[in-house]
Amino acid sequence: MTAMYDVESVRAQFPILSRAHQSGQPLVYLDNAATSQKPERVIDAMTRYYREYNSNVHRGIHQLSEEATAAYEGARKAVARFINAGSWREVVFTRGTTEALNLVAYAWGRANLGPGDRVVSTVMEHHANIVPWQLLAAERGFDLVFAPLTPTGELDMDALTALVSGGRTRMLTVAHVSNVLGTVNPVAELAELAHKHGALICVDGAQAVSHQPVDVQAMGADFYAFSGHKMCGPTGIGVLYGRRAVLDATPPFMGGGDMIETVALTGSTFVSPPYKFEAGTPSIAEAVGLGEAAAFLEELGREPIQAHVELLTDYATERLSTLPGVSLVGSPRTRSGAVAFTVEGLHAHDVAHWLDMAGIAVRAGHHCAMPLHTSLNLTASSRASVALYTTVAEIDALIDRLALVQKELL
Numbered sequence: 001m002t003a004m005y006d007v008e009s010v011r012a013q014f015p016i017l018s019r020a021h022q023s024g025q026p027l028v029y030l031d032n033a034a035t036s037q038k039p040e041r042v043i044d045a046m047t048r049y050y051r052e053y054n055s056n057v058h059r060g061i062h063q064l065s066e067e068a069t070a071a072y073e074g075a076r077k078a079v080a081r082f083i084n085a086g087s088w089r090e091v092v093f094t095r096g097t098t099e100a101l102n103l104v105a106y107a108w109g110r111a112n113l114g115p116g117d118r119v120v121s122t123v124m125e126h127h128a129n130i131v132p133w134q135l136l137a138a139e140r141g142f143d144l145v146f147a148p149l150t151p152t153g154e155l156d157m158d159a160l161t162a163l164v165s166g167g168r169t170r171m172l173t174v175a176h177v178s179n180v181l182g183t184v185n186p187v188a189e190l191a192e193l194a195h196k197h198g199a200l201i202c203v204d205g206a207q208a209v210s211h212q213p214v215d216v217q218a219m220g221a222d223f224y225a226f227s228g229h230k231m232c233g234p235t236g237i238g239v240l241y242g243r244r245a246v247l248d249a250t251p252p253f254m255g256g257g258d259m260i261e262t263v264a265l266t267g268s269t270f271v272s273p274p275y276k277f278e279a280g281t282p283s284i285a286e287a288v289g290l291g292e293a294a295a296f297l298e299e300l301g302r303e304p305i306q307a308h309v310e311l312l313t314d315y316a317t318e319r320l321s322t323l324p325g326v327s328l329v330g331s332p333r334t335r336s337g338a339v340a341f342t343v344e345g346l347h348a349h350d351v352a353h354w355l356d357m358a359g360i361a362v363r364a365g366h367h368c369a370m371p372l373h374t375s376l377n378l379t380a381s382s383r384a385s386v387a388l389y390t391t392v393a394e395i396d397a398l399i400d401r402l403a404l405v406q407k408e409l410l
C-alpha cells in the first residue's frame with residue numbers, strides 16, 4: 001500500500017468497522033457497491049443539525065432557518081467543488097441516482113424526445129438507467145437502443161459509435177463505472193462522440209464518485225448523477241449535475257413549494273436552477289451529511305483513494321482468478337471497485353450465505369443489472385466490492401473462506 005495512504009487510520013474513523021459479526025469473526029464488509037459505510041464526522045454533522053439548528057430552509061426569517069439554509073447551501077457548494085461544477089447552480093439535490101436519472105428522463109426527455117428520436121444506452125447499465133427511459137419511450141415514441149459489450153466486458157465502441165451516429169440521436173446515457181463488471185468507461189471520449197453527433201450525454205456516476213476524481217467540466221458531461229450513500233454520505237440524498245444552459249432550458253420535474261417564482265390559479269412561473277428542480281422541503285440533514293462526506297473524501301485525497309481502490313480491486317481480481325472453479329464476470333482492462341464472480345456448482349446466494357457465516361458481506365443476485373446478466377447467459381453472480389477502507393487482509397479472508405466453502409460443499 002502507498003505510504004501516503006494509511007488505511008488503518010482511515011478505518012478508525014468508521015465506527016461500524018469495529019463491530020462484531022454474529023459469527024464472532026471480524027466484519028469483512030465487501031458490499032460497498034450497494035452502499036458504503038459512514039465516517040464519524042458525517043454521522044456527527046447530521047446529529048449536530050438535528051440537535052442544534054433543525055429548521056426548514058429558504059423560508060424562515062429566524063436564526064435557526066438561516067443556519068439551516070447556510071448549511072444546506074454550504075453542502076451544495078462543497079459538492080460543486082467535489083465534481084468541479086462550473087457553478088453551485090448546476091448542482092441539484094435529489095433523493096439519489098435513481099431520482100436524478102428519472103429527473104433527466106421526465107424533465108429533459110419529456111420536453112425534447114419524440115418519434116424519430118433516439119436515446120442510446122448500453123447493456124451494462126443499472127436498471128435505474130434503463131427503466132425510466134423505457135417508461136418514457138412508451139409514452140413519447142422514441143427509439144431506445146443499447147450498445148453491446150465486448151467479450152471482456154467493455155463497451156463495444158464500434159457498435160456504440162454506429163448507434164450514436166445513426167438516426168437522430170438526442171441522448172447518450174451511460175454508466176461511468178459498471179456496478180457489476182467494474183468496467184471504467186471512457187466518458188470524456190463518449191461525451192465527445194455524443195456532442196459530435198448533436199446529442200447530449202448523461203453519465204451515471206453512482207459507482208465512480210467515491211473511487212476516483214471526477215471533473216464534470218473536463219469530462220464534458222451534460223448531466224452527471226450520483227448518490228450520497230455510496231460515497232460515505234447518508235441515504236436519501238443524491239445529486240444531479242446539469243450544465244447550466246441545459247438546466248435553464250429544461251422544464252421542472254416536480255411541482256410544489258420552493259421551486260416557484262409566482263403562482264396564480266391560472267398558472268405559475270419558476271425560479272432558476274437548481275431550485276426549479278427542488279420542489280418541497282428537501283432532505284436537509286442528508287444534504288449536510290453529503291457535504292461533510294465530500295469534504296472528508298477531498299481531505300483524504302481523491303488520487304490516493306483511487307490508487308488504493310484500484311490496488312485492492314486488482315488484488316481481489318488476481319486472487320479470485322487463481323481459485324479453481326471460480327469464474328470472473330468480465331475482464332475489463334480498467335476495473336474499479338466491483339468484482340463479480342460465479343462458483344461452479346454453487347448458486348450465488350449460497351456463496352453469499354456461506355461467506356456471511358464467516359462475517360464476510362458480499363452481494364448475490366443480478367445486482368439490478370438483469371440485461372447484463374442475460375447477455376452473459378447468467379441468472380446471478382456474487383459480487384465483492386471494495387472501498388477506501390478495505391484491506392488486503394479482508395480480500396485474503398474472502399479467498400480463504402471461498403476455498404474452504406468449495407472444499408466442504410463440493
Ligand SMILES: Cc1ncc(COP(=O)(O)O)c(C=O)c1O
Pocket residue numbers: 033034095096097098099126128129175177178179204206207227368
Ligand atoms: C451504477 C448504478 N446506477 C444507479 C444506482 C442506483 O442508485 P440509488 O439506488 O442510490 O438511487 C446504482 C446503485 O447500486 C448503481 O450502482
